[in-house]
Amino acid sequence: MEGACVWDDSNQNVESSIQDELNALHNSLTQSNIITHDETTLNNxxxxxxxxxxxxxxxxxxxxxxxTLNLLVYNLFANIHHQHSSQPLQIRxxxxxxxxxxxxxxxxxxxxGKWLELLGCGVMQQRTLQRADMPHKSGWAFGLGLERIAMVLFGIPDIRLFWSLDSRFxxxxxxxxIxxxxxxxxxxxxxxxxxFWVDKPFHENDLYEIIREISQDLVESVECIDNFTHPKTNRHSLCYRINYRSMDKNLTNEQANEMHARIVHQLTQSFDIEIR
Incomplete structure (x- = not known):
């Protein structure tokens, strides 16, 4: 599911209009049983x-x-959350x-007890709006995975189950x-x-994309288990743990090794990294 919100930057009152909407959104959220953890900084x-x-x-x-998205998520999940807990719904x-x-x-x-990714979003790139013949517009967009909603509503722990043909599922x-x-x-x-050592900013989404492309649905989870900067060389090191598991059959260690080697090779070909 995708959505967007845009406004006209050429309008002299655009900032006051946005602020009016912010006030209304804030008033709605103050009446909601929700805790928001924000680990971001403006203009990072x-x-x-x-x-x-x-x-x-x-x-x-x-x-x-x-x-807006805080309120959307609250409206989606508050009822089922409060059926099982008296604590506020927590988002991050x-x-x-x-x-x-x-x-x-x-x-x-x-x-x-675990943080579940629901959606990705951001301020729309201005060049995208220009190509759409809307040079004086600005705004934001989001994409929400319907599977993520279903995982919460049905208590499904692994997104790969949605593609399983196992009758037990x-x-x-x-x-x-429901x-x-x-x-x-x-x-x-x-x-x-x-x-691996990284000398330039490294985006986890790039790693996830390579893993998905090579493993298809044979990776259950990916977790960064070490984030280290060498005190003398100032080089930055990352370590990711990849959990290979098939939903429908036994995955041998040899099969996992072969897949892992392909992922590591593709990483070295695609990014400026040095395997440790």
Missing amino acids: PNNPFQVSQRPSVAELTVKHLKL WIEAYFPWTGPSYELEVLWD LEQFEQGK TKFVPYSKYPPCIKDVS
Whole structure:
């Protein structure tokens, strides 16, 4: 599911109009049982405002984006959350990178004790609006995975299950009815680590894209387990743990090794990194 919000920058009252909407959004959220954790900073050097935009408008755009999506997520999940907990619904904003927005962010929800990514969003790149013959417009856009919503509503722990043909999964659900997923036995995992030095900013989304392309649906999770800067050389090192597991059959260690080697090779070909 995707959405966007734009306004006319040539309008002299654009900032006051955005501020009026911000006030209304803020009033709605103050009446909601929600806690927002924001780990982002405005005009972060690694996630900056666009040079072509007025900083004042860019700042208001980011605030409008966050408040709107905070309210959207609350309306989507509050009812089911409060059926199981008296605690406030918790959401978290983190910095991100997407080619069509800048600055970019991801929004996560705390569900069953884990942070679950719900959507990616950001201020639309001005060049994109110019190509769409809207040079005087600015605004923000988001993309929300419907599978992520279903994971919360049905209690499904692994997004890959949506593509499983296993009858143990398919027979648990019927149209028009929300049913809590009942876990069944899984095949054993194969866990592999990849460590490398980086000399330039590295975006995790690029790593995830390579892993998805090569592994298809054979990777259950990816986690950064070490983030280290050498005290003498000032070189930066990252280590990611990749959990290989098939939903439908046993994955051998040899198969996981072959897939892991292809991922590592593609990383070295695509980015300025040095494998440790």
